[in-house]
Each structure stands twice: as structure tokens, then as C-alpha cells.
């Protein structure tokens with residue numbers, strides 16, 4: 027007897043690697059449910075966002091973090107938890123877990139909440155946003171992922187409101203840090219008042235171009251998080267103008283110190299670049315500055331810092347040393363230098 031026909035497979039559905047897989051599945055489920063809810067409500071704010079495109083995309087994030095004075099800009103990332111998977115991969119698990127926020131008590135939203143390590147309760151997250159802004163950060167990012175980070179879209183809206191400033195003197199731009207798989211997430215970020223949204227290349231891959239275009243059409247800057255040379259090349263190919271080159275490999279949760287700096291090579295100057303992921307010392311940030319990054323994304327190190335202002339001043343106070351890049355441009359590559367390797371950062 028002949029084999030039964032193979033089950034139909036939707037080949038247009040990209041399956042991301044490792045830890046990103048379940049996150050993407052969950053985001054797809056959430057947005058599909060939301061889409062269903064919104065189907066009969068054409069006047070819902072999110073449907074209106076998607077129906078009426080923004081008159082322009084102002085580019086506030088790019089302007090805020092490309093300082094032009096040779097100094098690094100800091101983006102302060104707000105989150106209540108750090109995902110357990112990241113600490114596991116870094117060998118930091120030591121039973122300090124608290125159960126994460128994110129009770130999905132309507133029972134519809136898939137797997138139970140994961141656990142994570144509590145960084146900060148952020149009881150009044152607007153005040154925390156203002157505190158970071160007062161300490162000298164140029165922009166803020168708010169994680170939109172209750173299950174993994176304990177912060178959601180309402181936290182984003184609260185931060186936007188708290189730091190808004192006036193039209194003459196607007197406050198720092200706020201980035202929605204999400205794993206975007208669907209235009210509705212971008213519409214929600216826009217509705218909450220975000221200036222920009224992160225799109226994780228490894229999660230979005232075949233849809234990266236259309237999601238980036240959606241961001242632009244809704245008046246948001248898209249920041250593409252890329253974790254490999256291939257993803258960087260792909261992002262640039264589909265028109266990304268801002269890249270977050272993180273040291274965290276989201277598919278494994280592993281920290282790869284220096285990975286972002288290595289990925290920065292070959293990225294044209296006109297692209298806005300952000301480094302980060304597990305940065306702890308000012309030296310981590312300075313290395314990124316010298317490699318040509320415009321900004322660093324700092325989360326835990328700011329949220330658990332007792333001398334916040336001094337720390338931000340230290341990171342932003344030093345002018346970048348371009349000589350290293352000059353020598354690299356002339357063909358000198360210090361990557362094999364054993365001294366440089368010995369000094370490699372450890373968390």
C-alpha cells in the first residue's frame with residue numbers, strides 16, 4: 027500500500043531556533059486571539075491605527091541617540107524580571123527565583139508563566155522612568171512581555187506618559203522592546219505612545235521586511251535585533267536603519283561577550299547601532315563606543331544600581347577612541363591578540 031500523503035505544512039511559517047521558538051509560538055497565539063477579538067470592531071483604536079497610516083515617521087530615537095559629540099548614549103531598559111533561561115545559560119541559577127508575574131487567569135494564553143529573577147518591583151514605573159531620564163539616559167526601553175519580563179503594554183504607556191515633557195521640550199523617546207511577529211503588536215506600541223519598536227530578526231525572519239515597513243507606516247522607528255552576521259546582512263538588505271547587536275544569543279540564552287562588537291564591523295556608518303546585553307562595567311560600554319556604536323542598552327546594571335547618576339556619567343563621559351577603528355580600517359585586526367583575549371569580559 028502507498029504511504030499516506032504527508033500532512034500539509036505551511037512552509038511560509040518560519041520556525042525560529044531554540045528558545046525563540048516557544049516565544050514566537052506564544053506571540054502568534056496571542057496576536058491571533060487579539061485579531062479575532064478585533065475582527066468585529068473596525069473602530070477599535072488598534073484597527074484604526076492599522077487603517078490610517080501616520081503622516082510621517084519623525085526619527086526621534088535616531089536623533090536622541092546619535093549624539094554627534096563623540097559620546098555614547100544610554101538606553102535604559104525597564105523590566106521587572108530577567109528570564110530564568112538567561113540566568114540558567116549564564117550559570118547564575120542559585121535558587122533565587124521568584125515566580126514571575128503574568129498570571130494568565132483567563133486560561134487562554136498557552137503555557138503557564140515562566141519563572142524569572144526579580145530585578146526591581148518598579149511599583150511606580152513612571153517614576154522609575156523619570157529617575158533614569160534625570161540620571162542622563164537618552165532613551166528608555168520597556169519590555170512588552172509580561173510572562174518573561176513582568177512588564178507589559180500598560181507599563182510602556184505609563185512610562186511614555188510620565189516622561190512625555192512638553193512639545194517644546196519632549197522627554198526621552200521610549201522603545202517598545204518586544205518580539206514582534208504581527209502588525210498588531212506594532213499598532214499597540216504606537217497606541218501606547220512608543221517612538222520605536224524592536225524587531226528580533228531571528229524571530230521574524232521572512233516577515234522582517236514587511237514588519238519594518240509596518241513600523242514606518244505607523245510612525246515608529248524599527249530597531250532590528252540581530253545576533254549573527256547573516257541576520258545583520260539580511261536586516262540591512264531589507265532596509266533596516268537601526269540595529270541592536272546584542273551579546274545575548276536569544277536562541278540559546280547564552281551571553282557571548284564581544285559578539286556585538288564583532289557584528290558591528292562592516293555595518294555602514296549611517297546605520298544607527300546599539301550594543302548591549304549583560305553589560306556590567308563602564309568598560310563594556312566604552313568598548314562598544316570605540317567600536318563605533320551610537321548607544322548601549324543597559325537593563326539590570328541600571329535597575330540595581332545605587333549610584334545611578336555617577337554610573338551613567340561614567341559611561342557617557344568618555345569620548346570614543348577612534349584610533350583603534352582607524353587601524354582596523356587600515357587592515358590591522360587585533361582580534362587574535364592574546365592580551366585582548368585575556369582581558370575579555372566575564373559576567
Ligand SMILES: O=P(O)(O)OC[C@@H](O)[C@@H](O)c1c[nH]c2ccccc12
Pocket residue numbers: 103105167203204224251270272274302303304305323324325326327
Ligand atoms: O543589561 P541587561 O539586563 O542584560 O538588559 C539589556 C537588554 O539587553 C535587555 O533588556 C533586552 C533583551 N532583549 C531586548 C530586546 C530589546 C530591548 C532590550 C532587550
